Amino acid sequence: MLQLHHLPCAALGAPPPAGQWLGAACFGAAEMPGALPADLPFARVQVQPLMAAPTSLQAPCEAWAVAGPVRAGRHGALQWRCNDAWWFGVIQVDEAAAPDGLTALQQAAQRAYALLFEAMAAQGFEHLVRVWNHVADITAERDGLERYRQFNIGRQDAFLAHGRSVAGASVPAASALGARPGAPLLLYALAARRPPRAIENPRQVSAYHYPSDYGPRSPTFSRAAVAHTETQPVLFISGTASVVGHRSLHEGDAVAQTQETLRNLQAVLDQAGPMEAARWELPQLHYKVYVRHAADWPQIHAELRRAVGARAPVLALQADVCRSDLLVEIEAAGAAAA
Numbered sequence: 001m002l003q004l005h006h007l008p009c010a011a012l013g014a015p016p017p018a019g020q021w022l023g024a025a026c027f028g029a030a031e032m033p034g035a036l037p038a039d040l041p042f043a044r045v046q047v048q049p050l051m052a053a054p055t056s057l058q059a060p061c062e063a064w065a066v067a068g069p070v071r072a073g074r075h076g077a078l079q080w081r082c083n084d085a086w087w088f089g090v091i092q093v094d095e096a097a098a099p100d101g102l103t104a105l106q107q108a109a110q111r112a113y114a115l116l117f118e119a120m121a122a123q124g125f126e127h128l129v130r131v132w133n134h135v136a137d138i139t140a141e142r143d144g145l146e147r148y149r150q151f152n153i154g155r156q157d158a159f160l161a162h163g164r165s166v167a168g169a170s171v172p173a174a175s176a177l178g179a180r181p182g183a184p185l186l187l188y189a190l191a192a193r194r195p196p197r198a199i200e201n202p203r204q205v206s207a208y209h210y211p212s213d214y215g216p217r218s219p220t221f222s223r224a225a226v227a228h229t230e231t232q233p234v235l236f237i238s239g240t241a242s243v244v245g246h247r248s249l250h251e252g253d254a255v256a257q258t259q260e261t262l263r264n265l266q267a268v269l270d271q272a273g274p275m276e277a278a279r280w281e282l283p284q285l286h287y288k289v290y291v292r293h294a295a296d297w298p299q300i301h302a303e304l305r306r307a308v309g310a311r312a313p314v315l316a317l318q319a320d321v322c323r324s325d326l327l328v329e330i331e332a333a334g335a336a337a338a
């Protein structure tokens with residue numbers, strides 16, 4: 001069992017309806033709830049919530065529940081929990097002075113991923129399924145290179161240093177967003193014992209094959225990953241934006257970008273279903289929406305609801321997307337229909 005819940009942070013003090021909490025991410029500047037188990041990996045993501053599901057939810061949380069029993073531990077600054085099938089880890093790394101030829105962010109990304117791979121391996125979890133990355137000032141140019149591009153170098157170097165391929169079927173699904181200026185690099189991730197299947201989007205060039213106009217090293221992520229730990233396969237769709245081929249479309253138009261993003265999400269579902277002999281539909285998924293300008297949210301929300309219906313859980317956050325011309329990014333997750 002792997003279940004995703006959207007709920008108020010404070011609700012994490014009590015166990016989930018079934019099983020145990022594996023890990024969680026909480027959004028916004030709310031105080032840490034006091035009653036949390038000390039060994040629960042918990043990402044405090046420094047982005048502002050715009051609206052949550054239900055609408056009344058303050059300091060919303062995204063939490064993963066699994067069937068028990070669970071174990072927990074630390075590997076340096078990384079905190080993890082796992083059961084027999086799933087592993088969840090959270091790591092935060094400050095950007096410290098780096099040796100010549102390496103930017104501070106590049107080094108921080110390399111360290112964070114190195115810790116992630118080491119901690120997973122130590123517990124017998126070889127397969128990274130889904131990673132969330134938050135990089136402060138993600139589109140700012142520093143030391144002559146955009147920070148997202150610096151992050152991509154460090155991330156890719158860590159994959160290579162740990163013998164992992166940086167293209168193709170074993171690349172995890174991911175999102176990469178901004179965070180409050182000055183916030184440390186933050187990663188949280190799900191890993192499994194069994195290999196997931198990576199899915200690409202035929203409308204888009206695979207990100208790991210982006211041309212060098214987008215930076216010296218390509219971003220290391222797949223468009224989606226399907227995990228095979230449950231009765232029904234579970235689909236994790238990466239952060240998805242108004243990108244067709246490798247280009248951003250509809251500059252300055254949040255509504256058109258949302259519509260293009262929804263076409264991309266549908267294209268990923270159309271690809272994943274037949275590959276898995278399963279069926280996913282937009283109204284059956286959980287969503288997280290990252291919006292660059294909070295004022296665009298009502299219009300983006302209306303477009304999203306038109307496609308996914310009134311009932312799908314949606315968590316909306318104000319965050320910078322990793323290309324300055326992108327106004328919105330949407331990610332999704334959910335088990336296939338039975």
Ligand code: 3EB
Nearest residue numbers: 174175176219221239241243
């Ligand atoms: C894109 O399609 C939009 O670097 O991990 C989306 C999801 C994006 C993940 C990442 C970047 C990442 O290129 C940006």
